[in-house]
Amino acid sequence: MPAGLIRETLRIAGEKAARDRSIEIRHPYTGAVVATVPKATPQDVDRALEIAHGFRARLSRHERYQILMKAGAIVAARSDELARLITLESGLCLVDSRYEVGRASDVLLFAANLALVDDGEVFSCDLTAHGKKRKIYTLREPLLGAITAITPFNHPLNQVIHKVAPAVATNNRVVLKPSEKTPLSALALADILYEAGLPPQMLSVLTGDPAEIADGLLTSAHVDLVTFTGGVSIGKAIAAKAVYKRQVLELGGNDPIIVLDDADIEEAATLAASGSYKNSGQRCTAVKRILVQDGVAERFTELLVEKTRAIRYGDPFDPGTDMGTVIDEAAARRVEAVVNEAVAGGARLLVGNVRRGALYSPTVLDRVEPSMTVVRQETFGPVSPVMRFKTVDEAIRIANGTAYGLSSSLCTNRLDLITRFVQELHVGSVNVREVPGYRLEVTPFGGIKDSGLGYKEGVLEAMKSYCNTKTYSLPW
Numbered sequence: 248m249p250a251g252l253i254r255e256t257l258r259i260a261g262e263k264a265a266r267d268r269s270i271e272i273r274h275p276y277t278g279a280v281v282a283t284v285p286k287a288t289p290q291d292v293d294r295a296l297e298i299a300h301g302f303r304a305r306l307s308r309h310e311r312y313q314i315l316m317k318a319g320a321i322v323a324a325r326s327d328e329l330a331r332l333i334t335l336e337s338g339l340c341l342v343d344s345r346y347e348v349g350r351a352s353d354v355l356l357f358a359a360n361l362a363l364v365d366d367g368e369v370f371s372c373d374l375t376a377h378g379k380k381r382k383i384y385t386l387r388e389p390l391l392g393a394i395t396a397i398t399p400f401n402h403p404l405n406q407v408i409h410k411v412a413p414a415v416a417t418n419n420r421v422v423l424k425p426s427e428k429t430p431l432s433a434l435a436l437a438d439i440l441y442e443a444g445l446p447p448q449m450l451s452v453l454t455g456d457p458a459e460i461a462d463g464l465l466t467s468a469h470v471d472l473v474t475f476t477g478g479v480s481i482g483k484a485i486a487a488k489a490v491y492k493r494q495v496l497e498l499g500g501n502d503p504i505i506v507l508d509d510a511d512i513e514e515a516a517t518l519a520a521s522g523s524y525k526n527s528g529q530r531c532t533a534v535k536r537i538l539v540q541d542g543v544a545e546r547f548t549e550l551l552v553e554k555t556r557a558i559r560y561g562d563p564f565d566p567g568t569d570m571g572t573v574i575d576e577a578a579a580r581r582v583e584a585v586v587n588e589a590v591a592g593g594a595r596l597l598v599g600n601v602r603r604g605a606l607y608s609p610t611v612l613d614r615v616e617p618s619m620t621v622v623r624q625e626t627f628g629p630v631s632p633v634m635r636f637k638t639v640d641e642a643i644r645i646a647n648g649t650a651y652g653l654s655s656s657l658c659t660n661r662l663d664l665i666t667r668f669v670q671e672l673h674v675g676s677v678n679v680r681e682v683p684g685y686r687l688e689v690t691p692f693g694g695i696k697d698s699g700l701g702y703k704e705g706v707l708e709a710m711k712s713y714c715n716t717k718t719y720s721l722p723w
Contacts, residue, residue, distance in 0.1 A: 270427055270454060275338030275572040275605040276563055282336075284430050287455035292422070292463035295451040299393035299420035300469035302448035308362050310444075311416055315359035317443035322352050329404060329435060331564075336429045337403055338572030338605055340563040343526050350688060351408045351436075357689040357706040358412035366710075372720070381722050387714035389418040390493075392471030394713060395464045396423045397457075397485075399477040400574050401529040401627075403429035406476050407436055409688070411450060413709035415440070422451045424464055428574055430454045465489040472713065476531075476704075479625075479650075479697045486700075495702050495712050497693055499625040500531040500653030502683035503646045505668070507639070508542040510658035514680065516550035518656060519631060522682035524558055524609050527573050528582075528629035531698070532654045532684030536622045537633045538642050544635045548613050551631060552597050558609045560629075572605040573628055579607040582628030586610055589621045589632070599630075617645055625651065639664060647673045653694035654683035675699070 272282040306314070322329065329351075330344035339347075372381040396410035407425055414421045425433035430452075437452045453460065465473060465488045472493040475485050482498040504522060506515045522534030539547045563571030573579050583602045589612055590596050599610025607628055615622055615632040622632050636642045646655065654676045657668050669677045675694040678685050686692050691703035702712060 270430075270456075272336055272428070272431060273575075274335055275575055278576075278604065282431055284434070284454040287453040287460050289460055289463050291453060291455075292460045293467070295422045295453055296393050296395075296463070296467045296469040298448055299422050299451060302420055302446070304389065304418040304420065304446065304449055306418055306446075311362040311418065312359045314440070314444045315355050315362065315412060315415055318440050318445075319352050319355035319359065321439045321443060322348065322355065325439075326352075329432065332431055332435060333403055333429075334563045334571065336431045337400060337574060338563050339526060340568045340571035341566060342569065343571070344563075347402055347405050351405045353688045354405065354408045354412050354706060357687075358416040358710075361689070361706060361710060362416040366714075381720050383718055383720045385716055385718050387417070387711075388717055389420075390471040390713060390715060393467075393469050394419055394421045395467075395470050395473045395489075396421050397461075397464070397473070397475045397477065398423070398425050398433070400426035400428040401526065401531075403432040404436060407433045409476075409704060409706070409709065410474055411436065411440070413706050413713055415445060415449065416706075417710050417713045419713050420449045422453060422464065422470075424453050424455070424457070424460070427454065427456060461485075462488065465492075474704075474709070474712070482699075493712065494700065495704065495709070496699050497531070497704050498653075498698050499627075499651060500533075500683075500694060500698050501535050501622070501625050501649045501651035502532055502654045502656070502674075503536040503538050504534045504656035504683065505642050505646060505658065506537070506539045506543065506547060507642075507657075507659040507661070507664065508540040509660055510543070511660075511680075512543050512547050513550060515658040516547055516554055518658065518680070518682050519547075519551055520554040520558070520609075522656065522684065523631040524555075524570050524629045525682075525684075527570055527607075529573060529627055530684055531625075532682075533627075534631065534656065534683060535626055536646075536649075537631055538636055538645055539633055540642070541635055541637050544633070548597065548611070548633055551633070552611050555598050555609045555611050555631065560606065560608055570609060570629060573607055574605070576605045578628065579605050582607050582626055582630060585619075585621045585624075585626055586612065586630060589615060589619045592616070592619055594619065594621075594632070617648055623649065639667070643668070643671050647671075650697040651694065652696035653698035654678065656681060656683045675701075675703075 333344035370383040398406040474495040476497040560570040595613040597611040599608040601608040693703040
């Protein structure tokens with residue numbers, strides 16, 4: 248073979264190998280390739296976990312505080328750049344992306360301040376006749392092994408920072424695997440933390456195919472804890488695979504907003520629309536079922552349709568856009584399919600159900616039955632399915648009649664009913680006259696049933712999960 252042909256053959260083979268070991272990131276609205284990232288190998292996983300496991304962070308509380316606060320200042324200074332990056336890789340509109348960057352700043356602020364809090368406790372031992380004149384003290388220590396953190400596509404910056412900031416605050420080491428669909432924000436955050444002074448051994452980011460690298464992240468002897476946010480089926484697979492490792496699983500939701508006949512209907516419709524369409528409906532705590540008492544159902548649906556028609560959806564980079572795309576065309580097709588199935592089963596389409604590529608319009612369905620897929624499973628798109636009920640007993644039964652148990656919203660002014668719903672709903676949180684997803688980044692957050700194992704996230708709870716508690720006693 249001539250030398251020139253050999254060189255050309257080798258060049259083509261090299262380019263193909265590079266393509267085979269990289270992942271293309273596409274802008275959901277146009278489908279254009281906007282970046283490529285490396286496709287990690289199992290050997291990369293082993294090396295990253297080995298580095299993390301072997302490193303012992305010695306940062307003082309003040310040093311951790313400084314790193315997190317400096318990172319927060321950098322995020323604030325680059326907020327527009329980060330928002331545009333989120334929009335580029337996820338298709339979320341700039342309004343939603345800017346809001347996410349603000350929430351990420353809050354996480355850093357809370358983690359920084361909690362890094363300064365002395366988390367020890369003191370127990371006197373002479374409390375009973377059998378006790379002694381001693382005191383028992385506790386302290387929290389970072390895990391001996393590494394933390395594997397796996398995050399989803401729908402909040403590509405904030406979900407990542409919820410895993411990483413509490414780890415920095417507690418002197419832990421993280422190997423992060425962001426969604427292969429939206430890894431750019433995670434890489435940007437890592438660079439910001441390094442710039443803020445974080446030792447690189449405390450955070451590695453691996454971009455790759457989960458089918459190829461997940462086993463090592465879950466089963467390695469170097470891993471002490473797996474923290475995952477994402478779908479139920481993957482979460483259960485992780486639970487089965489990561490045997491005898493601490494696990495924090497924040498899974499899906501099928502959150503209801505429940506509107507009683509004494510509610511402020513204008514307020515309830517506003518909350519329902521916001522909860523359904525914010526982030527293109529791609530939130531575990533999005534409004535996914537709208538339960539409305541018969542007496543106010545007609546007026547409520549009129550207002551909901553009016554507010555839905557007012558949502559401007561389209562190019563996510565247009566400053567006037569209220570809602571961008573879902574993550575890709577396949578996701579939009581799934582949303583369209585479950586809506587069509589509901590309509591075929593007797594639900595009434597009041598507005599929407601228009602799809603163009605990954606762009607799916609805000610959609611309202613009425614007369615939806617609990618057995619329909621659109622409310623039985625997590626739709627994860629901008630759909631408002633209205634279900635009607637007659638009595639409070641029926642509302643509670645419908646709300647609890649799902650495999651999920653993450654969050655909920657209740658619209659009423661009656662304290663007796665608020666108390667009853669708080670006590671009887673099988674969920675992790677109940678928000679009265681607010682969307683299901685409302686919370687502070689520091690407060691406990693998580694679900695039960697298929698929404699999680701009951702362990703909470705939020706900065707404070709994550710910091711507790713990321714530590715071992717040691718007790719010691721002294722004779723004074």
